[in-house]
Amino acid sequence: MSLSWYLCYLATGCGLGHSGPMTVDVTELAGAARTSSTTGPRPAGGAGHRADDAVRRAELAAFLRSRRERITPEQVGLPRGSRRRTPGLRREEVAHLGAVGVTWYTWLEQGRDIHVSPQVLDAVARALQLDRAERSHLFALAAAVDPLPGKECTGVPRALRDILAGLEPYPAVVQNSRFDILAYNATYGQLMCDLDALPDEDRNCMWLAFTHPGWRASLVDREATVRTMTAKFRASMAEHVAEPAWKALVARLTEASPEFRALWAEHEVERATSAVKVFRHPVVGVLQLTGTNLWTGPNAGPKVLTYTPVDETSRSRLVELAELARKRPGARREAAGADAPPA
Structure with missing residues (x-):
């Protein structure tokens, strides 16, 4: 191919x-x-x-x-x-x-x-x-x-799933511009919470960042992170303002999170960029990772987001996290997908 x-x-x-x-x-x-x-x-x-x-x-x-x-x-x-x-x-x-x-x-x-x-x-x-x-x-x-x-057409192609699995121990995920989690490898599935344990409709980074206690606790600079995410989400939504799925997500977040309501009312916008992010995992500790967006098409829509370690400490901790994910009961041997089920 x-x-x-x-x-x-x-x-x-x-x-x-x-x-x-x-x-x-x-x-x-x-x-x-x-x-x-x-x-x-x-x-x-x-x-x-x-x-x-x-x-x-x-x-x-x-x-x-x-x-x-x-x-x-x-x-x-x-x-x-x-x-x-x-x-x-x-x-x-x-x-x-x-x-x-x-x-x-x-x-x-x-x-x-x-x-x-x-x-x-x-x-x-x-x-x-x-x-x-x-x-x-x-x-x-x-x-x-x-x-x-x-x-x-309702999931992620097998070839792309194989790429995600091959990036281990680096965390990698396929997201669309609405922050839906479409597929992910084992390390990403354990980085901020146990993604496999979540219902399909909750596998959205915006929803998790504002409502999931474990996900929120993993973000060392959570306040700045959710502010940036909200600004990126609003910028992306400009091309989808009439689409029911986008409006439904905004309505769900607005009802569930006063913090989101306040940030959404500010109308801030921001373009997607690569940046160093700091996560706190309850077992392996703090990880400093550089997030890199790999776009799958000519427009800023679906993307592969990868996290690479900033230093050797983070690199060794990623290896430890990948091993924990591999040994977890019921762990998958391939990149999980939201269509294992859905976007």
């Missing part, structure tokens, strides 16, 4: 933190609606097949309603208003977030027999913030092929 091809593959955003609603051409939706209204239901293989289709469409409709009703307007940056009676989002709000037609989405949620393209399902999945399992369920119910299959 050539390096240029590999970086091109990563730069597509395939599974490395690509998120947010995808704009869908309204002419496609209009064509789908016309096909349904003028030609009627699609041909079926008999009464039994039609009955199965009806059951599947009903299940799809119920699933979409349940996902829509669990998302609050605040999570996606929408005002609640004083007359809201619907739990969660309204249908027109989902349609707006996914850039699909309101009538078309309503028919889909009503279980009507309409044509569903993979591109439109992808837009709906993003608008509803579906995780990998939910996304697979959606496409299965719609009898459609996911254009971003789990093995290829």
